[in-house]
Amino acid sequence: MxxxxxxxxxxxxxxxxxxxxxxxxxxxxxxxxxxxxxxxxxxxxxxxxxxxxxxxxxxxxxxxxxxxxxxxxxxxxxxxxxxxxxxxxxxxxxxxxxxxxxxxxxxxxxxxxxxxxxxxxxxxxxxxxxxxxxxxxxxxxxxxxFTFSKHQDQDWITxxxxxxxxxxxxxxxxxxxDEADSMLISISVPKDMMNVSNGRLRSVDTHPDAYKTYNWFVSSPINNYNVAINATNYILFNDVYKGLKGNLSLDYYVLPEHLEIAKTHFDADVKRMLQAFEYWFGPYPFYKDGFKLIETPYLGMEHQSAIAYGNKFKKGYLGRDLSGTGWGLKWDFIIVHEAGHEWFGNNITTKDIADMWVHESFTNYSESLFIEYHYGKKAGADYIIGLRNNIQNDKPIIGPYGVNQEGSGDMYYKGANMLHTIRCIINNDNLWRELLIGLNKDFALKTVTGKDIIKYINQKTKIDLSKVFEQYLEHKNPPTLEIKKDKKGFIYRWNCDVTNFNMPLQVYINQKLINLKPSSNWQYVKASSFNLDPNFYINLKKI
Incomplete structure (x- = not known):
């Protein structure tokens, strides 16, 4: 040319x-x-x-x-x-x-x-x-x-x-x-190193120049950014999870000096994570390619069937609870969060990164669902509510389309609280679970738009949540409910960016939980007290 x-x-x-x-x-x-x-x-x-x-x-x-x-x-x-x-x-x-x-x-x-x-x-x-x-x-x-690092004088490349x-x-x-339907990844490294990539190891070729080639085959569609190199003198140990689709191989690649702590630490969380997520989302999407955790010098990434793990074998997020509730210290954040992406991000993938809320909001909420499965519904709710302290409300969660640009980092904590709010609007936990399983079944191994997901949720719940999604995703602030007290009660209305915003919610009127359907027009309720159900993430403005 x-x-x-x-x-x-x-x-x-x-x-x-x-x-x-x-x-x-x-x-x-x-x-x-x-x-x-x-x-x-x-x-x-x-x-x-x-x-x-x-x-x-x-x-x-x-x-x-x-x-x-x-x-x-x-x-x-x-x-x-x-x-x-x-x-x-x-x-x-x-x-x-x-x-x-x-x-x-x-x-x-x-x-x-x-x-x-x-x-x-x-x-x-x-x-x-x-x-x-x-x-x-x-x-x-x-x-x-590329990360070129060392451990105990041994090269470590990721x-x-x-x-x-x-x-x-x-x-x-x-x-x-556009994802490749399958992929062969052949990585050549010095003979004293082992390379671990996505999928299953097919073969290892030895060459006269003191190199070895590790040939990994991925049998499922894979995002380009998920393709990974992890190379050092890894030690492999294995386990098996008996899941919804039979035996799932669990392969763990760790540094030799961390073998014993890894055995104990991974055993504590991996199987119960899979148990919780298969309950909420349906079968692990990549039985053919297996499940791997690979120790890395950085914190972690959701590399498909080859999750990068660098949480230093600690509970929480490097030993911290992001929610401030205590619930975040009962499990390893990287194991749970990054594995959650196998369903939302790897199984279901957005076409444009402007819609990355589909990956991160659902996966952040998966942490709460993990807690709920093992510790109860209130514990899960407390955790997700605790994450609100991390919300910035700096800009819209959806980014500009067509220019390789994500929206606000609020896609994590705010997006998760949006989903929790929507779950409360639906007010049917069986339907909520069916919805999550249905998403992963009907959009399995597909690329989608955010609108595809919203349309699906509207259809399955028979509730038009379009304006709710619009306010949380396309504007920087959550919905604002204005209330004003008089001698006998309260008047209330929505004051939002979205015209004719109509989200229902639950409030405590005289300490009794009731359903309200506010609109942009003032409405009146006779009451001596008016308190929001904390499960709904909105601004409450008293005027």
Whole structure:
């Protein structure tokens, strides 16, 4: 392609609605639009079926070299497609039918042209060969990348790239809307190291240059950011969980010096976590690929079937209770929270990261459900209410679409309290459980939008909760209920960003719990006292 073609491609992006949105956001860039525009014709023209990733790690120089085979099905006739790879990594060549393809690079986007039109429904493949020094994580997993660390003078290498992007270390279609249906991950490391990635270990190849290649196969669709490298002199121990779909293998990879404490610590929480979550959400989604915990030098990540664990074998969040209630110190936060993402995040995945509340709100609420299952409903409610001290109400939870941008971090604690509030509105625990199980069954291994989830909840509950979701997700503040006392009672109304907000709630009137249906108009209740049920997360404003 010529430079003239580059200009034309950029013009196409400038003309999209996603880029129009970008212009209104001082934080977004052209690179964000190239990455975040999931509706670009250069990305929607092909559906990834399979990745075959091969990476060799030069530990001393902190560099990588490898290739990735894209197997795909064309969704329409096309001649040019886009994939993604960070521009600091060099592309040596792209091979299709034994011939090199021309390509251009714009920021982290790579545009590849084929010699002839690729026909709709045809299945094709090409291989990208690349090398370079990947981004080094500054504060994994939040500011992620490659982590080159040591323990007891032994090299310890891991990856974490959620938010940053999997294209920071391997070439792929870097968006959540298209997941490979399966994947082979072949990682070559020095022979004194073991690499653990996602799925099942198929084989280990020994090479004359003192390297070994660990070949891991993932049999289920997988998010790009979940693909992981974990390499050191791990010790493996195993267990089995007898779950809803039979025996689930439990494989634990830990540092040799932590073997004994890991055996005790993991045994205390993993099986009871699975027991609680299979009750609330249905079967663990990845029986074929198994369940793994892998010790990492950073806190943790929900890498599919290969959860990164770095909570230092402590209860709570590094020994702290995020709720301040005491309930958060009865279990290991990373085991419970990151495993919760196997259902919400890995089984159900949002197409655009602007909708990441579907991942984080439900998973944060899963912590409360874990507590409820083992310690009772009040304990679970106390925990979720306690998390409110962490809510910032700084900006909307839903981010701008099409520009690779998440919304507020309130998607965790505020999002969980939104779900708890909605559960109280539904006021039917059997239906609530059926809803959670139904989500994981009907959207199993699919990518969704936030609107898909809201529509599903409305349909299953037969309650229109659209305005409730809109207020909590699209505006920075929760609903505000205004009340004013007179001599014989109280007047009350909603004062919210959403027009005609109509969320029902429960309040204590004269110490008796009753249902109210406030509107934007003043209503009157005769009472000497008016107190909100604390399970509802709203602002109560006395005027």
């Amino acid at each position: 010529t430079r003239k073609n580059i200009t034309f491609l950029v013009f196409l992006f400038l003309s999209t609605s996603a880029y129009s949105q970008l212009l209104n956001s001082h934080k977004a860039t052209l690179a964000d639009s190239l990455r975040g525009n999931i509706h670009s014709p250069y990305r929607t023209c092909y559906d990834v079926n399979f990745y075959n990733l091969k990476v060799k790690i030069d530990v001393a120089n902190q560099t990588i070299k490898g290739s990735n085979i894209f197997q795909f099905t064309a969704t329409k006739d096309f001649k040019t497609l886009q994939f993604d790879l960070f521009e600091n990594l060099q592309i040596d060549k792209i091979i299709y039918e034994n011939k090199a393809l021309p390509f251009i690079r714009t920021h982290h986007a790579v545009f590849v042209s084929f010699p002839d039109s690729i026909r709709k429904n045809s299945q094709q493949k090409f291989e990208v060969f690349y090398q370079g020094k990947p981004k080094i994580a500054k504060n994994a997993p939040w500011d992620g990348g 990856t974490s790239c959620q938010g940053l992007g999997a294209s920071s270390w391997w070439p792929n279609k870097d968006q959540q809307a």
